[in-house]
Amino acid sequence: MTGYIIREATPDDAAAILVHNEIIANEPDNGITRGPGENMTLEEEQTFLKNSLATDNWLMLVAITPESEAIGILGFQGGRRKANRHEGEFGISVNPEWRDKGVGSALIQHMLAWAKGTGFITRVGLTVMTHNERAFHVYKKMGFELEGCKRAALFKEGRYVDVYMMGLLLMDRT
Template sequence: MNLTIRPIEVSDAENMITYLNQIAGESENLTFGLGEFAITLEKEISYLESLQGNGNQMMVVATVDDEIVGNISYNGGHRLRTRHVGEFGISVRKDYWGKGIGKALLQNLIDWAKASPYCEKINLRVRDDNIRAIGLYRKLGFQVEGLIKRDMKINGEFVDCLFMGLKIEK
């Protein structure tokens, strides 16, 4: 597998939209479902442009033969009291699950956080029945800090989420 993990570029905008539309329909674990990620190419380009030069945000993609097969993005706080912490989202295309790509993406975020002048803690929220993702987070040192009741509503059903965090040792 010709796997590359690299920061996203503005020129990835079109491929990113295709990727997001695909993963939206592959699991019920994300904050958006099939057909819900409606974003124009123009908006995606300006979003990716806004990431460039923003020191407290990162987005990295995993590619195989120039196709996006995974993604991680982190948003840190903007104010003095919140910039030390942020939340991330991660996904891998289903045909590439179980090949270590999620782990490589999350390790990339942790390495980035260690080098960041701001980040001292990484948070996340995950469905409490998303065993695969919880397994990955625990493996890389994240600890459960709480349970958020009715955090999502998917197909009319409330879903509880775990709140997890990782302290970044510098």
């Protein structure tokens, strides 16, 4: 296994990201909303990455090897209205062979540094399936707090799944 770097994704990364997404989507009990056959086309992914680069409160990060293999991604999308521009949610996934090696934590650190650097993003949120213990552990470790539980929020592999809502404030709230 070689090293990797984390950087903002560009439309040129679309094919590598789709390969990564396909691996995650086909994992049993994969922890993400998307399932097999629900990935974007290459053109849709390229357009999404272009829009992400052009939007000041969106971020798409890729952890990528020197061989251009995407081994992890993190996508943050902020609100589009004046009232919610300051907040957004992210999704994250790491290639199974690269888990428990710090890639997920490093992606979240990068995203939080970027969010603080924008000067206006002051809240980062997420949802996580209640049985996704590894992800929950990582989020708690990074400072996210449990804010609530949405019951039967997802229907995955023939059963309803509850999700936790978590959030991190990047401001002193009075």
